[in-house]
Amino acid sequence: MTDRITHLYTLCEAAAARGRLVITGHDRADFDSAASCVLMQRLLAAWGVKSEIALHTPDRQSRRVMARFGVEVSALEGETTPEDALILVDHHQATRAGQVIVCVDHHPTDYPPDFPYVQIGDCGACAVMVLRLMQEAGARVTPEDERLAVTALYLDTIALKSAKITPEEAAWGEKQARRLGLDEDWLRREGMGLMDMSLPACELAMLGKKVYVFGKRRVLSTYVQTDAMTQEKLEAILAVLHGEIVREQADLWVFLVHDPSRLRSTEYDLTPDGAVRTIAYDCLISRGRDVMPRVERDMRKEEV
Numbered sequence: 001m002t003d004r005i006t007h008l009y010t011l012c013e014a015a016a017a018r019g020r021l022v023i024t025g026h027d028r029a030d031f032d033s034a035a036s037c038v039l040m041q042r043l044l045a046a047w048g049v050k051s052e053i054a055l056h057t058p059d060r061q062s063r064r065v066m067a068r069f070g071v072e073v074s075a076l077e078g079e080t081t082p083e084d085a086l087i088l089v090d091h092h093q094a095t096r097a098g099q100v101i102v103c104v105d106h107h108p109t110d111y112p113p114d115f116p117y118v119q120i121g122d123c124g125a126c127a128v129m130v131l132r133l134m135q136e137a138g139a140r141v142t143p144e145d146e147r148l149a150v151t152a153l154y155l156d157t158i159a160l161k162s163a164k165i166t167p168e169e170a171a172w173g174e175k176q177a178r179r180l181g182l183d184e185d186w187l188r189r190e191g192m193g194l195m196d197m198s199l200p201a202c203e204l205a206m207l208g209k210k211v212y213v214f215g216k217r218r219v220l221s222t223y224v225q226t227d228a229m230t231q232e233k234l235e236a237i238l239a240v241l242h243g244e245i246v247r248e249q250a251d252l253w254v255f256l257v258h259d260p261s262r263l264r265s266t267e268y269d270l271t272p273d274g275a276v277r278t279i280a281y282d283c284l285i286s287r288g289r290d291v292m293p294r295v296e297r298d299m300r301k302e303e304v
């Protein structure tokens with residue numbers, strides 16, 4: 001065993017012996033969060049370490065896609081208590097009750113958290129990081145485990161097109177999808193996740209919502225993936241967000257529009273005073289990799 005695997009095992013084994021060991025993804029869990037939890041639990045099970053998964057309000061795509069893998073996501077939903085030992089996957093800011101002992105994530109930050117085990121990797125999907133941990137630990141990895149991780153990679157990187165994925169990893173993902181017999185057309189469609197733009201603005205404005213706490217600042221963020229944004233729809237969405245930022249007492253709201261067909265993203269930074277800063281990108285950017293580390297730096301700088 002490598003040193004980090006020994007460290008991970010020792011922490012989890014001790015925590016499970018003391019009480020409840022809970023694995024959780026980020027709030028409004030997406031497929032990558034759910035898949036990361038499932039794979040982490042399989043690694044612990046291979047070690048004979050008992051754990052539970054407690055997802056927070058999993059999103060629609062995670063339910064739909066997990067069902068294809070025979071996993072009922074609602075069975076993975078749950079609460080945590082302050083006595084629980086927590087394993088965070090796919091995020092590194094704790095939002096739930098409990099004592100964090102392990103964090104495995106793929107969202108870079110200049111301000112990594114201080115937990116007993118922290119692994120923040122450069123990877124398109126957290127589930128791929130957990131799969132690699134299983135392999136590193138010599139645990140049994142089934143083709144189904146690999147399918148979960150590769151599917152998470154497609155869904156977390158806008159079908160391997162996001163700037164957060166390296167060309168090497170995208171090539172790897174495509175090769176694995178073929179080898180594992182995954183339906184690539186379906187993966188691409190799910191990964192692009194084009195939204196039905198006839199939905200009301202109040203719904204489109206809230207997709208993929210995440211809350212970040214940077215020092216004393218609160219930043220909220222949502223995004224939509226579409227190739228059919230109109231000026232009228234955009235204005236309606238921004239109007240909704242202006243109401244929400246005040247109601248939520250947030251310092252900033254980062255709204256992203258990803259156009260997977262044209263491979264372009266646009267960022268709208270809203271402040272409570274009603275101002276909107278627009279940044280146009282000529283690629284599909286990643287919120288976790290390109291936007292939030294910069295926002296976190298700016299927020300913490302302003303605070304000093």
Ligand SMILES: [Mn+2]
Binds near residue numbers: 032033125
């Ligand atoms: Mn993720």
